Amino acid sequence: MISKQKINSFIQFIDSHAAFVIIGHKEPDGDCIASCLALDELLRIKGKKTVLLSAGPFKKTETKCYEHLFKTSFEDIQNISSYGLIIADCSAKDRIGEINIKDLEFDTFIIDHHKTADSSGENCIVDASAPAAAYIVQQIFEALNGEVTKTAAEVLFFGLCTDSGFFRFLEADSAEIFVAASRLIAKGANPKKTYNLITGGKSFESRKLLGKLFDHAEIFFDGKLIVTYETLEDTAAYGQNGRDSDTLYQNLLAIQGVEALVCIRQETEEQCTVGFRSREQVDVSVVASHFGGGGHKNASGACCQTTIKELIPQILQEFQKIL
Numbered sequence: 001m002i003s004k005q006k007i008n009s010f011i012q013f014i015d016s017h018a019a020f021v022i023i024g025h026k027e028p029d030g031d032c033i034a035s036c037l038a039l040d041e042l043l044r045i046k047g048k049k050t051v052l053l054s055a056g057p058f059k060k061t062e063t064k065c066y067e068h069l070f071k072t073s074f075e076d077i078q079n080i081s082s083y084g085l086i087i088a089d090c091s092a093k094d095r096i097g098e099i100n101i102k103d104l105e106f107d108t109f110i111i112d113h114h115k116t117a118d119s120s121g122e123n124c125i126v127d128a129s130a131p132a133a134a135y136i137v138q139q140i141f142e143a144l145n146g147e148v149t150k151t152a153a154e155v156l157f158f159g160l161c162t163d164s165g166f167f168r169f170l171e172a173d174s175a176e177i178f179v180a181a182s183r184l185i186a187k188g189a190n191p192k193k194t195y196n197l198i199t200g201g202k203s204f205e206s207r208k209l210l211g212k213l214f215d216h217a218e219i220f221f222d223g224k225l226i227v228t229y230e231t232l233e234d235t236a237a238y239g240q241n242g243r244d245s246d247t248l249y250q251n252l253l254a255i256q257g258v259e260a261l262v263c264i265r266q267e268t269e270e271q272c273t274v275g276f277r278s279r280e281q282v283d284v285s286v287v288a289s290h291f292g293g294g295g296h297k298n299a300s301g302a303c304c305q306t307t308i309k310e311l312i313p314q315i316l317q318e319f320q321k322i323l
């Protein structure tokens with residue numbers, strides 16, 4: 001539960017501006033989009049002007065239908081210096097991507113649930129125990145508006161389901177989350193439709209690409225760690241669109257004895273993105289932060305200026321310390 005004091009700090013923040021830019025992290029996922037859209041609706045209800053911004057790219061199938069709602073730059077916004085900035089599902093400014101907000105001195109408020117987020121400031125609501133940023137936004141929405149609207153309920157449920165793996169990642173202490181989810185259903189969110197939106201719509205090529213990634217997988221440390229990768233050739237053959245990391249992770253973590261996994265993607269000749277996942281005790285955010293990334297205990301990411309070949313031994317060295 002978010003404290004009254006935190007809610008008040010948010011109210012104070014929105015009282016101090018007439019217009020807001022709302023932004024999430026680059027390569028937005030369902031939770032990021034849901035948080036931004038629900039905040040957008042809430043602020044409009046409160047009579048504020050809003051602009052939704054995202055660096056993109058909208059790679060995930062389920063995010064594509066929302067892409068048209070987001071601007072990609074500030075350029076045509078008048079009086080931008082008077083805007084307040086709300087950053088959702090993200091805290092580090094470099095995760096926002098190729099949008100030049102660093103040069104503009106925005107009054108900023110951060111809403112995030114990442115473990116690596118800095119929660120020391122006044123202008124933030126950071127709750128690392130929240131399974132989704134959408135869950136934090138729901139609480140803000142309900143505190144300011146009494147209840148969520150149907151459109152907000154639908155999108156917030158989509159966000160919550162995305163980040164909680166359709167509730168698979170929740171533990172026994174999550175009764176409150178289900179109560180909150182129940183309020184979203186009561187307002188019109190549809191579990192079956194949401195599940196189909198999140199898991200369906202994949203291309204044939206995306207399944208072939210998954211096959212490649214399964215094929216590249218190797219195990220280390222007596223089967224505790226599994227490492228796989230996607231080369232530039234794989235991407236060229238099957239396309240970047242419709243990458244389905246969740247299916248990959250879910251299948252690889254299902255292997256008996258596997259505690260953590262790493263998936264490296266060569267994005268350009270000299271840049272890789274890395275996804276880290278773990279099942280229970282292994283804290284992959286520690287490894288991710290060693291490579292300049294961050295995230296949660298069981299799900300983290302990083303971006304490195306290197307190649308797959310060079311990166312694998314470095315990653316193994318870090319896992320050696322914790323496995």
Ligand SMILES: [Mn+2]
Binds near residue numbers: 031032089113132133
């Ligand atoms: Mn999130």
